[in-house]
Amino acid sequence: MEFQLDHAKEILRRTPATLNSLLRYLPEDWSLSNEGPESWSPFDIMGHLIHGEEADWIPRARIILEYGERRAFEPFDRFAMFEKSRGNSLGDLLDRFEWLRGESLQELERMSITPEMLEKRGMHPELGAVTLSQLLSTWVVHDLGHVGQIVRVMAKQYSEAVGAWRAYLPVLSR
Amino acid sequence: MEFQLDHAKEILRRTPATLNSLLRYLPEDWSLSNEGPESWSPFDIMGHLIHGEEADWIPRARIILEYGERRAFEPFDRFAMFEKSRGNSLGDLLDRFEWLRGESLQELERMSITPEMLEKRGMHPELGAVTLSQLLSTWVVHDLGHVGQIVRVMAKQYSEAVGAWRAYLPVLSR
Numbered sequence: 001m002e003f004q005l006d007h008a009k010e011i012l013r014r015t016p017a018t019l020n021s022l023l024r025y026l027p028e029d030w031s032l033s034n035e036g037p038e039s040w041s042p043f044d045i046m047g048h049l050i051h052g053e054e055a056d057w058i059p060r061a062r063i064i065l066e067y068g069e070r071r072a073f074e075p076f077d078r079f080a081m082f083e084k085s086r087g088n089s090l091g092d093l094l095d096r097f098e099w100l101r102g103e104s105l106q107e108l109e110r111m112s113i114t115p116e117m118l119e120k121r122g123m124h125p126e127l128g129a130v131t132l133s134q135l136l137s138t139w140v141v142h143d144l145g146h147v148g149q150i151v152r153v154m155a156k157q158y159s160e161a162v163g164a165w166r167a168y169l170p171v172l173s174r
Numbered sequence: 175m176e177f178q179l180d181h182a183k184e185i186l187r188r189t190p191a192t193l194n195s196l197l198r199y200l201p202e203d204w205s206l207s208n209e210g211p212e213s214w215s216p217f218d219i220m221g222h223l224i225h226g227e228e229a230d231w232i233p234r235a236r237i238i239l240e241y242g243e244r245r246a247f248e249p250f251d252r253f254a255m256f257e258k259s260r261g262n263s264l265g266d267l268l269d270r271f272e273w274l275r276g277e278s279l280q281e282l283e284r285m286s287i288t289p290e291m292l293e294k295r296g297m298h299p300e301l302g303a304v305t306l307s308q309l310l311s312t313w314v315v316h317d318l319g320h321v322g323q324i325v326r327v328m329a330k331q332y333s334e335a336v337g338a339w340r341a342y343l344p345v346l347s348r
Contacts, residue, residue: 030185152319
């Protein structure tokens, strides 16, 4: 499927409600458990999504539109949330993400992105030249991927509880 | 994590809202596309979830409570929805699933399940002896797994659009 800005916004604007529905007021047994050492809980993933709004998507789109390939993006810290989320409740993180996503989408509107602008190139510090369209596609896939990770992590809490049905549940071995 | 009926209901009651948030009024480019031959679109998955409410979870719980291991479950048709969903819109399927899930949860309440009842055994036609607690755990994991499948299928529509970022997006190679 080709990238279309309107299609992408359809997904991006839904993510806060999806996360609310999955996680708001959920018992901590579900929201604080992870998949084992070095893996993330739904709480950790919420912090990561917040950091993306603050430091990744819109800031990088701005760099592409202002500097093109002349200025590489700041490297993105995939572990920033372990410090930043400290002291917050899951509800705090859901609220903050919802607010930030609203701001991001407003900023995206203000950019008045044309098909020509979508082809503008920027410089990723590791991947090299990338386009604005690729950045915005990645934002969409990143949202969907982390929603998928949240439900997988939750599902795995019942890996033993399902007994013999485990054989029919591929999500438990991903 | 041990199975707890209250914990399980927390997930089961949220799934209709999660699916609404992900899919209601979504452009068909997102909802009717699958992962390739023999794979399911979000529309197909909705039909499968509906068939589960009608033919799997509560009906099997009833068989366990009424007959124990003396009567095996009816085999579940994983492809029934291709015929049954025909002529419905995605909105129809979301409405139907929401209604059926509400009915299922009411029925679950009416069963007044005690810890002893959770250990009751039934007979799966392929897996052999299983318990009510394992059936209800599987219901939860099945919900979460199919939410994960829906977002993965959607994410894959942008497999090419993300360009070099693909290397950082594990959801695209699952």
